[in-house]
Amino acid sequence: xxxxxxxxxxxxxxxxxxxxxxxxxxxxxxxxxxxxxxxxxxxxxxxxxxxxxxxxxxxxxxxxxxxxxxxxxxxxxxxxxxxxxxxxxxxxxxxxxxxxxxxxxxxxxxxxxxxxxxxxxxxxxxxxxxxxxxxxxxxxxxxxxxxxxxxxxxxxxxxxxxxxxxxxxxxxxxxxxxxxxxxxxxxxxxxxxxxxxxxxxxxxxxxxxxxxxxxxxxxxxxxxxxxxxxxxxxxxxxxxxxxxxxxxxxx
Amino acid sequence: xxxxxxxxxxxxxxxxxxxxxxxxxxxxxxxxxxxxxxxxxxxxxxxxxxxxxxxxxxxxxxxxxxxxxxxxxxxxxxxxxxxxxxxxxxxxxxxxxxxxxxxxxxxxxxxxxxxxxxxxxxxxxxxxxxxxxxxxxxxxxxxxxxxxxxxxxxxxxxxxxxxxxxxxxxxxxxxxxxxxxxxxxxxxxxxxxxxxxxxxxxxxxxxxxxxxxxxxxxxxxxxxxxxxxxxxxxxxxxxxxxxxxxxxxxxxxxxxxxxxxxxxxxxxxxxxxxxxxxxxxxxxxxxxxxxxxxxxxxxxxxxxxxxxxxxxxxxxxxxxxxxxxxxxxxxxxxxxxxxxxxxxxxxxxxxxxxx
Numbered sequence: 001x002x003x004x005x006x007x008x009x010x011x012x013x014x015x016x017x018x019x020x021x022x023x024x025x026x027x028x029x030x031x032x033x034x035x036x037x038x039x040x041x042x043x044x045x046x047x048x049x050x051x052x053x054x055x056x057x058x059x060x061x062x063x064x065x066x067x068x069x070x071x072x073x074x075x076x077x078x079x080x081x082x083x084x085x086x087x088x089x090x091x092x093x094x095x096x097x098x099x100x101x102x103x104x105x106x107x108x109x110x111x112x113x114x115x116x117x118x119x120x121x122x123x124x125x126x127x128x129x130x131x132x133x134x135x136x137x138x139x140x141x142x143x144x145x146x147x148x149x150x151x152x153x154x155x156x157x158x159x160x161x162x163x164x165x166x167x168x169x170x171x172x173x174x175x176x177x178x179x180x181x182x183x184x185x186x187x188x189x190x191x192x193x194x195x196x197x198x199x200x201x202x203x204x205x206x207x208x209x210x211x212x213x214x215x216x217x218x219x220x221x222x223x224x225x226x227x228x229x230x231x232x233x234x235x236x237x238x239x240x241x242x243x244x245x246x247x248x249x250x251x
Numbered sequence: 252x253x254x255x256x257x258x259x260x261x262x263x264x265x266x267x268x269x270x271x272x273x274x275x276x277x278x279x280x281x282x283x284x285x286x287x288x289x290x291x292x293x294x295x296x297x298x299x300x301x302x303x304x305x306x307x308x309x310x311x312x313x314x315x316x317x318x319x320x321x322x323x324x325x326x327x328x329x330x331x332x333x334x335x336x337x338x339x340x341x342x343x344x345x346x347x348x349x350x351x352x353x354x355x356x357x358x359x360x361x362x363x364x365x366x367x368x369x370x371x372x373x374x375x376x377x378x379x380x381x382x383x384x385x386x387x388x389x390x391x392x393x394x395x396x397x398x399x400x401x402x403x404x405x406x407x408x409x410x411x412x413x414x415x416x417x418x419x420x421x422x423x424x425x426x427x428x429x430x431x432x433x434x435x436x437x438x439x440x441x442x443x444x445x446x447x448x449x450x451x452x453x454x455x456x457x458x459x460x461x462x463x464x465x466x467x468x469x470x471x472x473x474x475x476x477x478x479x480x481x482x483x484x485x486x487x488x489x490x491x492x493x494x495x496x497x498x499x500x501x502x503x504x505x506x507x508x509x510x511x512x513x514x515x516x517x518x519x520x521x522x523x524x525x526x527x528x529x530x531x532x533x534x535x536x537x538x539x540x541x542x543x544x545x546x547x548x549x550x551x552x553x554x555x556x557x558x559x560x561x562x563x564x565x566x567x568x569x570x571x572x573x574x575x576x577x578x579x580x581x582x583x584x585x586x587x588x589x590x591x592x593x594x595x596x597x598x599x600x601x602x603x604x605x606x
Contacts, residue, residue, distance in 0.1 A: 114438075117439060206471035
């Protein structure tokens with residue numbers, strides 16, 4: 001296979017790497033600065049972020065996820081992922097090169113793993129997707145009250161991008177996706193008591209506003225910092241592309 | 252004072268700085284990275300006509316500060332909220348002596364808040380006592396992502412944090428401005444999470460906790476705790492400049508804040524010199540929730556704008572408000588009565604996004 005095709009497949013593989021905070025692929029956000037193939041079918045990927053002071057834990061998650069999906073390409077040689085221009089670039093790049101894992105990279109600053117952090121943001125992404133789908137339903141049928149959302153099941157939702165996005169967020173959390181499953185649920189998939197629904201929906205909206213707002217701000221800051229990144233960004237979709245996260249790590 | 256359409260707005264800018272980020276004050280690459288990050292925020296969110304040249308942005312001095320705030324900027328009173336950043340800048344980022352001298356020269360216009368770092372433990376407590384006396388502190392600014400030795404952040408509910416808050420309470424330093432940043436220990440957690448503010452606010456009911464940039468990028472977590480803790484307030488630093496680039500997003504932020512908190516717990520701040528106050532104040536007074544969003548968020552009233560732009564912070568800091576700029580104490584706007592919505596939040600046991 002020519003290396004051009006390998007580069008293409010590397011970019012496609014990177015589509016599966018999400019910014020956990022923004023719930024979007026790093027490719028759409030313009031965080032992938034370059035993908036190069038070298039001798040022995042080696043891959044070198046440079047990542048860039050909106051500021052030098054983006055949280056180092058999220059920066060590390062994205063960079064190590066990137067390395068994992070590239071290393072999983074069957075015909076790729078040695079993989080190098082480099083995070084550019086970040087306050088922890090040296091630390092993170094050293095850790096990635098040595099496959100040192102989270103704790104090996106951050107030493108005493110790391111306690112266990114970043115999986116709990118990842119989970120918190122998967123839950124937020126689910127709440128936001130749930131609110132998008134249900135608000136669309138309320139708009140479509142103004143006669144429906146918020147309390148009546150208690151009885152809405154997945155099968156009642158129209159086949160839209162917002163619904164498909166919700167199903168994927170549920171899957172990522174291990175929540176059921178059968179048509180009979182209630183839509184408005186807590187983190188464990190349990191429906192809320194009807195009297196709590198307006199508040200819960202309202203809170204889910206605050207989460208959606210927050211994530212969408214951050215995504216726009218980060219996109220803008222990246223363009224300010226790297227004007228050439230504009231060409232690499234896709235507009236934020238209300239339905240981020242399907243993405244399968246790399247296998248959980250325990251290091 | 253800003254006047255428009257027959258209304259007078261008393262302006263308190265609750266978060267300003269006098270920094271020095273020139274190369275000779277930078278200790279290392281992080282000093283440059285930090286001010287470059289600020290400058291990108293400034294360039295990204297300011298109208299083009301308000302963008303400063305980079306050189307001026309590194310250091311602007313007291314004279315320019317006075318002009319930008321009080322001559323050009325309509326501000327009546329401003330509050331210094333310094334960040335020390337001793338790991339990045341030789342003589343610190345916030346210029347203590349220069350800012351304090353300016354505040355002493357213009358006591359009617361400027362209040363100087365200082366900062367502390369609980370990781371200095373016992374030694375820092377002695378320093379805090381001296382600082383409270385010297386600066387006559389009413390408030391303090393805490394940047395939780397400050398780097399200190401091998402630690403790159405702390406939480407408000409750490410044992411040493413509590414010792415400092417106890418002393419602040421004892422010394423009458425009532426107003427704690429909390430600024431969350433990207434690092435914390437351990438890195439396993441979300442550094443922007445405000446759960447520690449929640450705990451501290453419960454345990455120190457006599458103190459006010461003003462969360463800067465209203466918890467952004469975690470607006471939702473901030474709103475949730477602020478609904479339940481009456482002594483938690485929102486500072487609009489960083490949030491308010493979205494009024495120019497993304498007015499619909501700003502409408503959502505202010506709409507959420509007015510819903511979850513109320514109009515008495517939101518404070519204007521330009522975050523000078525991240526942004527200059529003049530255009531922010533003009534735009535905010537002219538601002539309204541776009542009509543096609545008013546089914547989600549009620550319109551903002553003149554009264555609410557007056558409180559946010561100055562009266563709330565004036566009340567917190569005991570800054571006298573001239574006649575003609577007050578609002579009737581018993582006239583909550585329509586949004587305020589609707590803000591009774593989240594009252595049930597306090598009775599709901601667990602935050603939905605947490606286990």
